Amino acid sequence: MNDRASINQAPQMRREDRAEAYMRVRAASEALCAPLCIEDYGLQTADFASPPKWHLAHVSWFFETFLLEPYLPGYVIFDPAFRTLFNSYYEQVGQFHPRAERGHLSRPTVEAVYRYRAHVDAAMRDLIAGADEAQWLAIETRLAIGLNHEQQHQELLLTDIKQHFSVNPLRPAYRSDLATPRQGDALPLAWQGFEGGLIDSGFDGEGFCYDNERPQHRVFLNPFALANRPVTNAEYLAFVDAGGYRNPALWLSDGWATVQRLGWGGPRYWERIGGDWHEFTLGGMRTLDLNAPVSHVSHFEADAYATWAGARLPTEAEWEHAAGAVPNEGNFVDADLLHPQTAVGEGLVQLFGDVWEHTASAYLAYPGYRVPEGALGEYNGKFMSGQMVLRGGACATPAGHVRGTYRNFFYPQERWQFQGIRLAQDLT
Template sequence: MSSTAAALSPGEQLRASYLATRSFTDQIAQPLSAEDCTVQSMDDASPTKWHLAHTTWFFETFILRTQSDYREFDPEFNFLFNSYYNSIGRQYPRSRRGLISRPGMQQVEDYRNHVDREMSRRLGCDDFATQNAELLQIGINHEQQHQELMLTDAKHMLSCNPTWPIYRDDPFDRAVAERAERWIEVPDGMHDIGHEGDGFAYDNESPRHATHLHATSIATTLVTNGEFLEFVQDGGYERPEFWLSMGWATVQQDNWDAPLYWVQQDGRWHQFTLAGLVPVDPDWPVTHVSYFEADAFARWAGKRLPTEFQWEAACQIANRSSDVSLEQEPFADVLMKQNKCIHPTRSPAGLMGGVWQWTCSSYAGYPGYRPPAGAVGEYNGKFMCNQYVLRGGSVATSSNHIRDTYRNFFPPEARWQFTGIRLADD
């Protein structure tokens, strides 16, 4: 914490964090037109306008509506912008969010301004801030998750346009030369896994517990486009021996022959980025691959994907052996501040950043896990089924929204997020 932040009262610190988070959300939405913000390109994605309203609904619902003197902006929003909180009430179907043409963007902006004024004013009272500190931290981190979704959902939406429109015409980050590949040795034995101590963490990162790990090696570099292109050229998408049964069925059903956003033009592979269509750079980390593709590549390469526990243990070892500053790694806030394209172009110095890294671990609760009581308990626990864990964050993640215990999760066919591959070996 800086000396300036330390001099602020608890309410002032929370207000500054709240307003900074809300401002960054608006910055992400700024390059998009009102028409862009309404489109829903697939069931897994949501319109930008919906993200803007839903994150606002979260603060209004869980904090402001508990205040007797608060006047809600529009009662209909409780139905339109509730995502999946069944204990709060009914929700508008996720797959039809793109049909919500009204409220329009101006009214959603008015809604955000209304809630921001109320939150900012009330955070001037330290008692209010103290009483709601835990919910505020959850709400801030919840909005940061939606900032990432706004970027990936907007990218998918723009990719559906045959003219390959540009989100922001920013140059790519090429400042750091690629490091030589080496391996982090994780020794056989007991390792402590999970969050403990100060600082925010989600409930699914606890309780901290000891688990036995067999000796393994984790690559210090991410799998590159060039390496993945070798898999493609070797008939990787045509050879069922590398694929899980469900993965092979998905390849056949959806006609996959390369990562999402790879297209061939004039006999050469290109990939769609937030700065438009560019030739596939062999040195960049491969991204927008599913668990099925990551697992198939690992089998083809004679390696495997790490478990999430091996990944976390390797991250702990890497952090002890080097001075890694997340504020220097390719995260969304860092890249935007530098006016660089939000796209992975290098492996980070540590294990965090660049792309979300698939592990071979199914998403489940740790020993002794219990979801919190009330609606907030619906945030993580009820999704512990048919999902795989990803670690490390990506270029769409903010640098103050990631830690080595963070557990992301998606179904194995998902690939619209910035997902990639870090290999393990025995």
């Protein structure tokens, strides 16, 4: 049974299958940490990137707080102090340790965090097997949220580790045994047109989705075209060489201020060595693959590049409409590349996997959206201010986790995720 079926679909699944899905997701998180040394678990090199140890504990805190405490009679909390240490941002639950200070926590030890995970896992098995039928629907709903939440943190584990390792002068590899990305010439840039009109946007089906994907609603689209593939490193390098980072006319005001303040001159993780461009990857330093999709660019950079290229970024409704006829397949974490690779195929390729694709859409509520009641309502709704939507998943995203309606969101200056660019054009 694949992850997509076992986690996000089949509301009438047997409890044994739910338990199996739970343990598979939990094991995947620990497998991602297997290449780490003990010294790596507490690293925090930026306010926005958390230590691996914190991720492992926080996802366990989520199950303990939202499932075990309210639904498992007699459950014994592993450590009351963890309620604050590993709460991320849930104000209605209580206080939380500052995000920027998660790397200050040498204790609890890594060994204690793994014991915490084992404690939660044993209790979750008991809950899934023995919960009263009258409560099962609520438990099953929260279980699906918890598993998808842990998958999100699996991606964050990888991107945070990449950030942490990148500041080490040794440029260590997270893994030296990664599969080799596909090589070859990039597909010629082409455009696929869409007539537009009234379309349905948002989730309206069976299985799991986040609350921010609902309700489905009608959107009017003018005729538009999407590029057949993401922008490549070679194309973005042409922007860099043409002085793109020195020309304020190309940038949004806040974007230009960010370039000046942070001294940007290219994508995150690009580095010139001996006159040639290299890129830091989860497999260590590599020569920049000019034919692969550019990644680790912010919304500001994506918008500036699109302006320079005489195009624009797609809206999220345009992207979703175009993706509706495209199979949800691609270079996800399961491919074991942990890096974008050269596009192949016909039509619209790499809409799913490889790189999250920037859109021109602010992260806002859909018409008719209501924030769910309780602390779980803080998961998405309270962040609908000042952030931008990205679509499609990336090479660090678990397969089956995303769908065509999935809305990721980040602040426009952030670029430590595998974020790339697909261009759009008006056809009017």
